Amino acid sequence: MAYAEKRISQAKGSKGKVSWRSRYKKPDGTWGSEPGFPTKKTAEQWGDEQEAAIRAGRWIDPDKMRTPFGVFVRKWMAAQSPRGRTTMNRWERLDTHILPKWEHTPLIAINWFDVDAWARTLKCADSTVKDCIGLMSLILTGAVDAQHLTVNPLFGRRRASKAADNVGDQQVRTTEVGWAPPEAVLQVAERLGPANGLHLITAAFLGPRWGEGIALHRDNTLLTRREPYDGGTFECPIIRINQEVAEYIRRGPDGSRQGAVHQLEPVKNRWSVRDIDVPPFLAQLLRLHLDDWPHPFVFCTPSGKWWWRNGWWELLRPAADGRKARPRARGRAVKEAWEPIWPGLTMRMSRHTADTYQAQIGVHPVLAHEQAGHRYPGIKGTYQHPTPEMRQQRLAGLQMIFERAMRNLGWRTLWGRVDLQKRSPGS
Known part of the structure; x- marks a missing residue:
């Protein structure tokens, strides 16, 4: 007693x-x-x-309840086994935003009022704030499971937004363009050249993630989808997404940096394993590219290595943002001046562009989700499935976007390789 x-x-x-x-x-x-x-x-x-x-x-042992948050974080992180990129992202959130405030706070002293107030002080994107709170909640749920807490004080809580915050968000949304028109995509691609430009076009019209694109193997390119349709067979070329090149900093159980990782890994989830239907113009460009590309990976560097993000960034930025002229000098070739085409264009924006094109041409949501590698939510994700007719409508729409952009630019070829516009009979 x-x-x-x-x-x-x-x-x-x-x-x-x-x-x-x-x-x-x-x-x-x-x-x-x-x-x-x-x-x-x-x-x-x-x-x-x-x-x-x-x-x-x-x-619950009171001594465990008083465990500093930072101490439990390292114990929790060591017990996890997510994809390497996910681990790196978590440590970035912890090191940059969470631990500077909460590292020495006892688990039992963390409450929603203080976390919500702290979140309002963060000077970062709203999505990053949500990620931080979500990660803290995940860790505190782990503390409950490990019998360090009786309840997670953050579970199920939502941040209350202020009117001023909403106005600021609306201003950002109305001034920020998160996609690129097809004319801009083609112009930047022309500057990048056949191999790298085709990478950009593929991202903008098909929407593979960055790591999925550079991991695309020639053995998974221009395969054929065959489905029964209208008393016959529907066929179209596809690219198969089943792996990605992961790029991240490996971390030890205590969060220490242990060097960069650049390797093939499985895609992020089961919905990301998919076959993406390829419209005729892109199938033709990919076929020409594979004919004279000596490497197994379709969108690698000229030496056959996987692109690092910063290397691709240095290539894409002047092509999209423009550059000043550079005279010839010892060890440096002359460079002509480039006017800006679509400043800020990134591969992430290109993926957004692909989904935007699908919405523009009225692609059925169940097919749009499948092609983007997303899970179609709700019971409809179980009962609805893409049909060949949906696929034909999508391919025709993407072909139309491309051909219209070429006409608007007054172009008949890309990189001077082949006439991609339809010719009228007898021409």
């Missing part, structure tokens, strides 16, 4: 101050203690509550 011990402080400045320590029997038979109670009765009541919780099987 729990009992209380009287304590008289001997500390300088508080000599003679009386407090009470609660003593209670722990599950292993040893005696636990908790100091700091103002009266004997409160100390005994607290101890009785601990023993009642132990008998009911719901007791």
Whole structure:
């Protein structure tokens, strides 16, 4: 049975101050203690509550509740086994935003009011703030599972937005363009050249993720989809997405950096494994590219290596943003000046562009989700499936976007390789 011990402080400045320590029997038979109670009765009541919780099987050791958040984070991260890129992203959120504030805070002292107030002070994108709160909630759920807490104080909570915040978000949405018109895509691709330009066009019309695009193997390119349709067979060329090149910083269990990783890994989830239907113009360009490309990976560097993000960034930025002329010098070739075409264009924006084109031409949502590698939500994701007619409509729409862009530019070829416009009979 729990009992209380009287304590008289001997500390300088508080000599003679009386407090009470609660003593209670722990599950292993040893005696636990908790100091700091103002009266004997409160100390005994607290101890009785601990023993009642132990008998009911719901007791949490107070010492574990006081574990610093940063200490538990490292224990939790060491027990996880997500994809390498996910681990790197989590550590970036922890190092940059979360641990500077919460590393030394006891788990039991974390509450929604303080977390919500802290989130409002972060000077980063709203999506990053949501990621930080979501990661903290995930970790605190782990603390509940590890019997360090009874409940997760962040579970199911949503941030309350202020009117001023909403106005700011609306201003960002109305001024930011998250996609690129096809004319701009083709112009930037022309500057990049046949191999790299084709990579950009593929991203903008088919929407593979960055790592999926550079991991595309020639053995998975221009395969054929065959499905029964209208008394015959529907066929179209596809690219098969089943792996990606992962690029991240490997972290040790304690968060220490252990070098860069650049390797093939499985795609992020089962919906990402997919066959993407290729419209006729892009199939023709890919076929020509494969005919004279000596490497196994379709969109690699000229030496056959996978692109690093920063290497591709240095290639794409002047092609999209423009550049100044550079005269010939020793060891440097002359470069002509380039006017900006679509400043800020990235491969992520190109993926957004692909999905935007699909919406523009009215692609059925179940097919649009499949082609993007997303799970179609709700019960309709179980009951609805893409049909050959949906696929034909999508391919025709993408072909139309391309041909219209070529006409608007007044072009008949890309990179001077082949006439891609339809010829009229007898021409």
